[in-house]
Amino acid sequence: MSAEVEAKKTGSFWKLSLDTWAVLLAFLLALLVRVGVFKHIPW
Amino acid sequence: MADVVTVPQVRPVQPALRFLRVIPGVLLLAAVGYAGKLLEQNVGAYAKAHHWTFPNIEYVLWAIVLGLVISNTVGVPEIFRTGVATYEFWLKAGIVLLGARFLLGDILKLGGVSLVLVAIEIVGSLAFMTFLGRLFKLKPKLTTLLAVGSAVCGVSAIIATKGAIEADDEDSSFSIAAILALGALALFTFPVIGHFLHLSDRAYGLWAGLGVDNTAEATAAGALYSDAAGKLAVLVKSTRNAMIGFVVLGYAIYWAGKGQAQAVGNKAAFLWQKFPKFVLGFLVISVLATYHFFNKDQVGALANLSRWAFLLTFAGVGLRTNFSEMRKQGLRPFLVGAIGEVVIAGFTLALVYGAGKIFGW
Numbered sequence: 001m002s003a004e005v006e007a008k009k010t011g012s013f014w015k016l017s018l019d020t021w022a023v024l025l026a027f028l029l030a031l032l033v034r035v036g037v038f039k040h041i042p043w
Numbered sequence: 044m045a046d047v048v049t050v051p052q053v054r055p056v057q058p059a060l061r062f063l064r065v066i067p068g069v070l071l072l073a074a075v076g077y078a079g080k081l082l083e084q085n086v087g088a089y090a091k092a093h094h095w096t097f098p099n100i101e102y103v104l105w106a107i108v109l110g111l112v113i114s115n116t117v118g119v120p121e122i123f124r125t126g127v128a129t130y131e132f133w134l135k136a137g138i139v140l141l142g143a144r145f146l147l148g149d150i151l152k153l154g155g156v157s158l159v160l161v162a163i164e165i166v167g168s169l170a171f172m173t174f175l176g177r178l179f180k181l182k183p184k185l186t187t188l189l190a191v192g193s194a195v196c197g198v199s200a201i202i203a204t205k206g207a208i209e210a211d212d213e214d215s216s217f218s219i220a221a222i223l224a225l226g227a228l229a230l231f232t233f234p235v236i237g238h239f240l241h242l243s244d245r246a247y248g249l250w251a252g253l254g255v256d257n258t259a260e261a262t263a264a265g266a267l268y269s270d271a272a273g274k275l276a277v278l279v280k281s282t283r284n285a286m287i288g289f290v291v292l293g294y295a296i297y298w299a300g301k302g303q304a305q306a307v308g309n310k311a312a313f314l315w316q317k318f319p320k321f322v323l324g325f326l327v328i329s330v331l332a333t334y335h336f337f338n339k340d341q342v343g344a345l346a347n348l349s350r351w352a353f354l355l356t357f358a359g360v361g362l363r364t365n366f367s368e369m370r371k372q373g374l375r376p377f378l379v380g381a382i383g384e385v386v387i388a389g390f391t392l393a394l395v396y397g398a399g400k401i402f403g404w
Contacts, residue, residue, distance in 0.1 A: 026324055041348050042347065
């Protein structure tokens with residue numbers, strides 16, 4: 001039962017909206033640029 | 044019994060499988076988008092080297108046209124479809140990152156002006172589309188979906204409203220097809236009209252943000268004109284998107300009052316659920332950039348990341364547009380949408396001219 005509850009929790013985490021995932025990805029990229037992991041992004 | 048049904052739906056392996064399923068389509072988006080970028084760089088240079096007169100075609104248009112050609116000739120194979128559908132995800136991530144190129148002061152100044160124009164546009168468009176729907180004797184909920192799609196933010200608004208007013212699947216697919224077809228037309232007509240009228244980047248960006256329905260098409264229509272117009276179109280379109288919750292809430296209450304939809308319980312929670320979170324993300328990145336959390340090189344890197352995300356979006360706009368699928372949806376909703384869009388385009392252009400006179404642009 002506890003495994004099920006755990007799985008449900010995992011499920012609800014993955015069910016964040018598309019918007020929220022896009023924002024999280026953008027924040028992560030911004031953080032990586034800020035700390036210097038990505039120094040230069042070519043275009 | 045219920046346990047037996049629910050357990051398979053929450054297997055933790057599902058997200059990983061879902062992730063793997065998007066990879067082929069995302070690679071296709073990247074390939075089509077990058078091909079568009081290469082064509083922009085090489086076709087112009089080749090034409091110049093051979094003394095040909097050839098217009099400078101931006102990567103935005105190449106990526107969309109390549110996508111359109113694939114979608115409407117060989118079609119997009121099933122294996123790529125899940126990944127191609129992520130183009131809106133890249134659009135939203137790109138808009139959040141674009142926040143680095145806006146100082147908070149600019150947003151407040153431009154956002155204030157655009158908020159007033161957006162409010163006028165939404166009220167005018169909703170009223171006109173409702174009138175048209177009644178004139179053409181469309182089903183009332185179909186009229187609501189077309190009105191919301193034209194007035195606020197295209198497909199996302201239609202999907203959000205469909206759930207809130209309990210509209211039929213058929214009505215929503217009619218509305219989505221009409222809005223997508225008209226968005227594809229706007230993509231090519233807005234820049235031509237803008238150049239014909241010699242609109243400034245500011246005037247055109249405002250117009251594209253106010254007049255083009257879907258966020259992806261509004262972003263592309265702005266970028267096709269100029270970089271500055273593209274930036275402004277995204278800002279204005281995001282302001283329109285931010286209004287979605289209020290409009291959907293209004294319609295949900297209206298249809299619940301008629302006993303044809305469920306009553307809305309917690310209105311604040313409803314508004315938060317419908318609010319586009321990427322608008323908040325955009326503001327957060329803009330505040331960070333304004334207070335020098337990022338240095339100049341880092342702002343440049345974020346702007347380029349945003350361009351790469353938009354590149355995938357533009358490829359997706361072309362790849363998901365299939366004209367024969369749209370033709371199957373019937374003529375009447377398309378006709379109502381088309382008349383509405385032409386009037387709304389004229390109305391928003393007049394708004395932009397009026398704002399230009401008042402603010403001396």
